[in-house]
Amino acid sequence: MPSYQLSKSTFMQGLQCDKRLYLYKHQRGLMDPISTEQQAVFDRGKAVGKLAQQLFPGGIDASPPHHFQMLEAVETTRRLIEMGHPIIYEATFLFEGVIAALDILVRNQAGWWGYEVKSSGKVNGTYITDAAIQYYVIRGSGLMLQDMRLIHLNRDYVRGKDLEIRRLFVSQSVLEPIEKILPLLPEEIARQKALLLSAEPPETPIGLHCTDPYPCSFMGHCWKSVPAYSVFDISGIQRYQALKWYQKGIQTPDHPELPLDQLNDKQQIQIAAARSQTPQIQQPELTAFVENMEFPLHFLEFRCINPAIPLFPGTRPYQNLPFLFSLHLQEKPGSAAQHFDFLADPAADPRQQWLEQLLLAVGTSGDILVQDIRLCHKILTDLQQTFPSLAPELNQMILRLKDLMMPFREAWYYHPAMCGKITPHSVFSALVPEYASYLENSQKVHLPTLFLQKLSGTFTGDWEKACRDIKQDAEVHSFAMLKIIEKITLNLYPSVDVNGQ
Numbered sequence: 122m123p124s125y126q127l128s129k130s131t132f133m134q135g136l137q138c139d140k141r142l143y144l145y146k147h148q149r150g151l152m153d154p155i156s157t158e159q160q161a162v163f164d165r166g167k168a169v170g171k172l173a174q175q176l177f178p179g180g181i182d183a184s185p186p187h188h189f190q191m192l193e194a195v196e197t198t199r200r201l202i203e204m205g206h207p208i209i210y211e212a213t214f215l216f217e218g219v220i221a222a223l224d225i226l227v228r229n230q231a232g233w234w235g236y237e238v239k240s241s242g243k244v245n246g247t248y249i250t251d252a253a254i255q256y257y258v259i260r261g262s263g264l265m266l267q268d269m270r271l272i273h274l275n276r277d278y279v280r281g282k283d284l285e286i287r288r289l290f291v292s293q294s295v296l297e298p299i300e301k302i303l304p305l306l307p308e309e310i311a312r313q314k315a316l317l318l319s320a321e322p323p324e325t326p327i328g329l330h331c332t333d334p335y336p337c338s339f340m341g342h343c344w345k346s347v348p349a350y351s352v353f354d355i356s357g358i359q360r361y362q363a364l365k366w367y368q369k370g371i372q373t374p375d376h377p378e379l380p381l382d383q384l385n386d387k388q389q390i391q392i393a394a395a396r397s398q399t400p401q402i403q404q405p406e407l408t409a410f411v412e413n414m415e416f417p418l419h420f421l422e423f424r425c426i427n428p429a430i431p432l433f434p435g436t437r438p439y440q441n442l443p444f445l446f447s448l449h450l451q452e453k454p455g456s457a458a459q460h461f462d463f464l465a466d467p468a469a470d471p472r473q474q475w476l477e478q479l480l481l482a483v484g485t486s487g488d489i490l491v492q493d494i495r496l497c498h499k500i501l502t503d504l505q506q507t508f509p510s511l512a513p514e515l516n517q518m519i520l521r522l523k524d525l526m527m528p529f530r531e532a533w534y535y536h537p538a539m540c541g542k543i544t545p546h547s548v549f550s551a552l553v554p555e556y557a558s559y560l561e562n563s564q565k566v567h568l569p570t571l572f573l574q575k576l577s578g579t580f581t582g583d584w585e586k587a588c589r590d591i592k593q594d595a596e597v598h599s600f601a602m603l604k605i606i607e608k609i610t611l612n613l614y615p616s617v618d619v620n621g622q
């Protein structure tokens with residue numbers, strides 16, 4: 122009875138880290154739980170792979186009924202080839218104890234060609250190595266592949282009324298770079314197999330390999346002794362630099378031996394906050410930011426979906442399509458805020474309705490504060506092209522955008538509880554801790570995924586409740602933005618009554 126010790130994906134894990142391979146094979150219970158966002162990425166990959174099968178219609182699927190029955194797929198593939206089937210999906214092969222499934226196997230006039238589908242927009246070195254192990258196993262098992270190709274999405278494709286599969290995907294031969302990798306594989310396969318026979322996991326220390334090429338799924342286990350706030354969290358630090366300090370025992374940002382002369386000005390502000398445990402304020406810059414704000418202030422929180430496969434005419438793969446906003450409007454300093462929100466109907470392209478409602482909510486004057494100004498700018502610019510009749514209003518809106526994160530990114534205001542992370546979530550948690558638990562919970566649910574599921578008909582659950590949760594989450598975020606501005610204003614002018622009393 123044939124068996125296998127490695128698969129394509131475990132081999133790739135072994136290339137990243139010996140310990141990762143060992144733990145995955147022998148102590149899988151130590152893996153970090155999969156987040157909703159990661160699961161959405163896996164699901165997206167599957168959906169793109171399935172769609173790419175339409176490039177070669179009429180194929181037979183050789184996948185086993187269960188992931189643990191891969192050997193059955195090897196047998197099915199062998200039979201399908203013998204029977205003369207020219208197109209096989211999930212064709213699976215075994216050679217030297219390595220099993221590898223290929224997305225699409227096609228026999229054309231030139232012979233057999235292998236296709237592996239990637240949901241990204243371009244080919245990278247990891248994909249080529251991944252294809253090399255597939256090619257090695259398939260050829261080794263006796264099928265003379267004439268070409269090995271990667272199929273990926275064409276990011277420039279703009280969908281018309283219908284999806285044109287042949288324009289959506291691009292296929293590229295990777296045979297030439299694969300040939301350079303092939304001679305290295307037998308030794309590496311033997312090395313990984315020997316490693317798996319060991320009674321104990323290898324003592325691989327943590328390092329740069331933990332996130333390269335992918336974040337490892339055992340970081341929760343291996344990094345548990347790294348302090349919750351460590352030198353790896355110094356904002357903008359090169360990971361190799363943080364690793365060098367960590368290995369020398371300089372593990373936290375407040376460590377007295379941390380060499381300040383190797384840090385830039387913003388990083389030094391972060392260290393000063395960690396050592397003094399007090400907020401660091403660059404008074405002139407922060408004052409200028411606050412005084413330049415133009416009322417009425419609009420605190421805008423918005424969310425987008427970015428489907429890999431364009432769902433609507435005029436959209437590209439991974440284009441950001443806004444579907445939700447929450448806006449708090451404050452007429453003057455200290456006045457009570459009005460709230461507006463919008464959640465699109467998940468039955469159609471959400472953009473036009475989103476835009477029309479937003480234009481009503483933002484009016485014609487005052488700053489519009491956003492957490493991600495680049496994304497917002499990009500979305501509004503895209504919308505200008507899609508809805509040229511609204512281009513002048515959109516242009517005015519773009520001119521009114523203000524970056525809420527600027528004071529934090531520039532370290533004009535740095536709070537020690539931000540722990541080096543310059544993200545909306547870290548700023549909210551540090552400055553408006555009264556919302557921290559709510560914000561923490563909202564991190565666990567990926568709202569765009571829910572909306573996308575509803576749009577594509579895969580959502581299961583109570584949609585009305587989901588809508589309430591989605592809107593409430595956005596409302597808390599836009600309100601937290603308002604609170605942040607109040608907090609930094611209070612720090613500058615402690616006597617100002619931000620509650621308007």
Ligand code: SF4
Nearest residue numbers: 138141331337340343
């Ligand atoms: S966390 Fe790092 S050391 Fe641990 S298994 Fe993963 S890559 Fe290896």
